[in-house]
Amino acid sequence: MEKEDEFLFNFFTHISQLNFDKAKECVEKEKPPKGPITQKTTFLNLLQQLTLAEKSYMDIGFLQNKQKSFILRKDNSLRAVYEYMKNDFRKVEDAFKNSNTRYQNYCQNIIQFLSARINLIDLYEKVYNQATTNKHMVYVDILNSTETIIQTNNLGFTDITLTPIKAVFSLECDIVQQLFKAMFELQKLQFLPSLALIHGAHTRLAAWESKMQRETWKLGLFKNSPLPILFQWLQKLKGAVLSKFSLYFHDILANQTAPTEMRHLCLKLQHDYYQKMVTFQRKHEAACVILLSDNQVNCDTADYDSFPIIVSYPPVRI
Missing domain, CATH: 1.10.3450.30 (Hyaluronidase domain-like)
Structure with a gap:
């Protein structure tokens, strides 16, 4: 050089x-x-x-x-x-x-x-x-x-x-x-x-x-x-x-480890959105808190069954 x-x-x-x-x-x-x-x-x-x-x-x-x-x-x-x-x-x-x-x-x-x-x-x-x-x-x-x-x-x-x-x-x-x-x-x-x-x-x-x-x-x-x-x-x-x-795929990730370990890992996140859902549900005594996706819905609809569930608390059994 x-x-x-x-x-x-x-x-x-x-x-x-x-x-x-x-x-x-x-x-x-x-x-x-x-x-x-x-x-x-x-x-x-x-x-x-x-x-x-x-x-x-x-x-x-x-x-x-x-x-x-x-x-x-x-x-x-x-x-x-x-x-x-x-x-x-x-x-x-x-x-x-x-x-x-x-x-x-x-x-x-x-x-x-x-x-x-x-x-x-x-x-x-x-x-x-x-x-x-x-x-x-x-x-x-x-x-x-x-x-x-x-x-x-x-x-x-x-x-x-x-x-x-x-x-x-x-x-x-x-x-x-x-x-x-x-x-x-x-x-x-x-x-x-x-x-x-x-x-x-x-x-x-x-x-x-x-x-x-x-x-x-x-x-x-x-x-x-x-x-x-x-x-x-x-x-x-x-x-x-x-x-x-971690929020969108919480259920998939939770199936790969123990509940206590999952909570511990989520606490390390910049935002523990899932815990916020849990806190919200308990505070307001809601039957369920659900995050829906409109990505796969191609037309206007009021039928919420048409929207895929991303995550929910308590988990929704389908």
Whole structure:
């Protein structure tokens, strides 16, 4: 690997591991002594801006925390920062066109990465808007958008120097895709596909977390620090999907273990929906609490016998 390649590879390795201070140090060491500003200096300055943008992205900088909930910033500033950087890298790319093809290639790949980041920002905003304005989130809509991002960027920023950040980007996309696909399958009451997708998301979350830990937390640099907010949100999303899965297929899962063990496992869930049903039934002395599905009903009907029972308490004997 050439010296320039090694520098950029190390830079994106630090970025992918959330080691932003190391990334900035890496750039500072590469800067030449004081002198006239060259295109390379401009390139390095843009990398420092990218470091700050990535740190903000991982903390969901395109949203802000207000009254313990995330709301959209009106100016959408982080997205604008990525757009500005794209334009600046294009200018540097043009300047290198006839003088340094290596740096021209770097710029092209980084521009592709910035476009991919903007795609994900737009996706998360779409999720937010659907969650806050629609009564029911359209999972297939989010799923289609995610798969479009994956396909669009599949052949993007493939230069060896961006390998670390491409790996993390792919994990992030896969996690979102698998979780929303799992929710889509849950709507259709598909047990095995939902289970496989939740497991796939869990595996990828663990893989991503291990990349963060490899050279940062294991050295104690972020000791007692929480995971980045974006990662925490994805973990909570997985927890929410798993909670819904455990409710929808409670009877199937309960048949695989003892009642006490099942209750113990449900207590570990992010939301123990089944216990909420039990509490509701006992509190109001209801004869039965039943969750019905309208997924398999193709016409308007008032006949509740036409709706499949997802879960009930006490269990309905058919």
